[in-house]
Amino acid sequence: MQLQLDRYAYLETPLHRWDPRCKLVGMMVLIFAFSYVRDLRLLPVILVVSGAMYVYSGLPLSFLLSRLRLPALFLLAVAVILPFASGQTVLFQIGPLAVKEEGCLDLLRIAVKFFSILTLGIILFGTMPFLTAVKAMRGLGLPYILADMTLFAYRYLFEIGDDLKAMQTAMRLRGFRNKKLSGFSTLASLAGTILVRSFEQSDRVFKAMILRGYGQPASFKDEFQARTIDVVALLLLLSAAAVVVTTELLLY
Amino acid sequence: MHIPDGILPTAVCLGGYATAGAATWYSLRKINQSENPREGIPRASLLTAAFLVASWVHIPVPPASVHLLLNGLLGAVLGFYAFPAILIGLFFQAVMFQHGGLTTLGINATIIGVSAILAHLVFQIRKLFGPDNRTATGIFGFLAGASGIALAAVAVFALLVTTIPANIDVEAERTAIGILTIAHIPLMLLEGVFTALVVLFLIRVKPELLEGK
Amino acid sequence: MPQQTQQQPKTTVLPALETVGLAFTYPDQRPVLREVNLTIRPGERVGIIGPNGAGKTTLFMLSCGVLKPTAGEVRLFGKPVVTGDFHPEVGMVFQNQNDQLFCPSVQDDVAFGPRNLGLSGDEVAERVREAFTVTGIGDLAERPPHHLSGGEKRLVAIAGVLAMRPKLVIYDEPTSNLDIRYRRRLINFLQNSRETLIIASHDLEFILEVCTRVVLLHGGTIKTGGNPYDILGDIYLMEEHGLERPHSLVPHAEPHHDRAGTR
Numbered sequence: 001m002q003l004q005l006d007r008y009a010y011l012e013t014p015l016h017r018w019d020p021r022c023k024l025v026g027m028m029v030l031i032f033a034f035s036y037v038r039d040l041r042l043l044p045v046i047l048v049v050s051g052a053m054y055v056y057s058g059l060p061l062s063f064l065l066s067r068l069r070l071p072a073l074f075l076l077a078v079a080v081i082l083p084f085a086s087g088q089t090v091l092f093q094i095g096p097l098a099v100k101e102e103g104c105l106d107l108l109r110i111a112v113k114f115f116s117i118l119t120l121g122i123i124l125f126g127t128m129p130f131l132t133a134v135k136a137m138r139g140l141g142l143p144y145i146l147a148d149m150t151l152f153a154y155r156y157l158f159e160i161g162d163d164l165k166a167m168q169t170a171m172r173l174r175g176f177r178n179k180k181l182s183g184f185s186t187l188a189s190l191a192g193t194i195l196v197r198s199f200e201q202s203d204r205v206f207k208a209m210i211l212r213g214y215g216q217p218a219s220f221k222d223e224f225q226a227r228t229i230d231v232v233a234l235l236l237l238l239s240a241a242a243v244v245v246t247t248e249l250l251l252y
Numbered sequence: 253m254h255i256p257d258g259i260l261p262t263a264v265c266l267g268g269y270a271t272a273g274a275a276t277w278y279s280l281r282k283i284n285q286s287e288n289p290r291e292g293i294p295r296a297s298l299l300t301a302a303f304l305v306a307s308w309v310h311i312p313v314p315p316a317s318v319h320l321l322l323n324g325l326l327g328a329v330l331g332f333y334a335f336p337a338i339l340i341g342l343f344f345q346a347v348m349f350q351h352g353g354l355t356t357l358g359i360n361a362t363i364i365g366v367s368a369i370l371a372h373l374v375f376q377i378r379k380l381f382g383p384d385n386r387t388a389t390g391i392f393g394f395l396a397g398a399s400g401i402a403l404a405a406v407a408v409f410a411l412l413v414t415t416i417p418a419n420i421d422v423e424a425e426r427t428a429i430g431i432l433t434i435a436h437i438p439l440m441l442l443e444g445v446f447t448a449l450v451v452l453f454l455i456r457v458k459p460e461l462l463e464g465k
Numbered sequence: 466m467p468q469q470t471q472q473q474p475k476t477t478v479l480p481a482l483e484t485v486g487l488a489f490t491y492p493d494q495r496p497v498l499r500e501v502n503l504t505i506r507p508g509e510r511v512g513i514i515g516p517n518g519a520g521k522t523t524l525f526m527l528s529c530g531v532l533k534p535t536a537g538e539v540r541l542f543g544k545p546v547v548t549g550d551f552h553p554e555v556g557m558v559f560q561n562q563n564d565q566l567f568c569p570s571v572q573d574d575v576a577f578g579p580r581n582l583g584l585s586g587d588e589v590a591e592r593v594r595e596a597f598t599v600t601g602i603g604d605l606a607e608r609p610p611h612h613l614s615g616g617e618k619r620l621v622a623i624a625g626v627l628a629m630r631p632k633l634v635i636y637d638e639p640t641s642n643l644d645i646r647y648r649r650r651l652i653n654f655l656q657n658s659r660e661t662l663i664i665a666s667h668d669l670e671f672i673l674e675v676c677t678r679v680v681l682l683h684g685g686t687i688k689t690g691g692n693p694y695d696i697l698g699d700i701y702l703m704e705e706h707g708l709e710r711p712h713s714l715v716p717h718a719e720p721h722h723d724r725a726g727t728r
Contacts, residue, residue, distance in 0.1 A: 114258035152297035188449030198302035213581025
């Protein structure tokens, strides 16, 4: 999993080199601006902007497609319902079901926004290592408890995941087949075991932490240095966001 | 239960961040007031990771399988750390798996997190029957698990109904709600029983886990 | 000329670690340690041997101030150890490296200790560089601990401890989970280290190569101690305490080991 996430995070494109804090703020503001769009005429704009940014990011298309595969299933569910349920103007009939115009437009709106926002999110977190993203958030003011919890949870996530796989393999080797509901209590014990092990490990980890000074006033050197170009890019994105929102307000 | 990007109005998303921020602020305050705030951090961090991993377990419900939300169980075990844990868990899911959303992180955290805290309170009722009462633990474990998902589901439906395109005709809406509600009843039972079983396992193997902070 | 008796100035070297009547019992359990009197002088490399459950890890936790003794006292370099206080003069390398590598990257983990010492950003970077050089793991800096081998993790843990420049380092089962190359690397490393060392290990050959003195802990007390060859070579002593002599000290019909004992 980790490999997947940080796989293209070490490339050398301008988006990769963009100061993480500026990137975080700029992209999130743009994402929210896109989420505000309702007018149909702006839909192709946001789609094109997201697509262009993705190309500029140097991330491969295969990466985007693999990340969009599962969420697209959700969209399918919506696609099946909205055109038939929403609106009055009937476009055409499929048997007893009437495909309505408003429903189709709603679907279009949701689909475009969904894909644009997800693409921007993938750019944001795909062009820097996850660890850097969390540190950038800390640099932007995330409370130390949340930052610490995120970092430690991230550190042990994969290990605990591996433990789970090992336990599942061990169960399978002893004949457990996860096919019927009768295995329910075994799964509950599995979950319980994961919790207990993590709990016990956290005790030892805590001891290791205090031995190396956790709880002392710690110094954090300024981890990020924003260059002028980073701030310029941030302002660019903020302006773009403002333009989108204003246009939306004027059109609608 | 995770609302994706693109369907909710921006105002609601921003409002969700505000409520999540408030709930986080309150939780952090409670944590800082406890005896040893730093001690709880490694514990909560590892349990956050553990819960995320536990939610990956497939529960076979023929013909398919489901993943449980486990917010009720999380609330029962983590107490005040439940909200930050859920916020972080949802963040991981949104960034790593595109499950949930970035604009909807706040609202998802609020819905699932607040339900978890309420489930925690429900679970605490078991103490009225004696701290080591296994039957009480089992029953309130079930109630915590079921209510965790029930509250979240109700909140999500209410939100979607009030914010989704107003073009949907009332009849269709009513039927949809009806169907979704009925579909969630077996899920509630599933989460309730699972939570009860895990909680009974914990009280036998590691009762300190259920002390609740 | 009047006779002047030359008085040598009395230089008492403070022991690195001193425990007096140290005892510990977990609540509702049997005592783990009773009456442990241990003195470790600076520069020594002391091996602690004994069967499982003898209380080695507990002893270490008490020495570092993580646990509070039920009785007795502990002094580090002359100063009493206060439970819960930060004692950067002592560092401990845990048995399970995963418990000790809790940061998401090697770089962050090694920097953790120095940061908590309140050092400036540059000083922290300097300590990290130093620790990397000494342990030879510079190329692992950006790696997530999750992907490291047992040997690499061990070295990162050591780097993280050394970055705080402790005067006393405690190693709890350092050769467990190490392959032969890393074990040898660790032996060379420890033979060249300048800190005072306390090493708990079941790997008796390792103790022989690294330690200047051996202490036998069993049943919560120190049974005996002394020269590693004498202690570890005493078949009756070893068996009495659930241990075996290391292979190199077992007399052979055809001698093919020599008592090197030099470092």
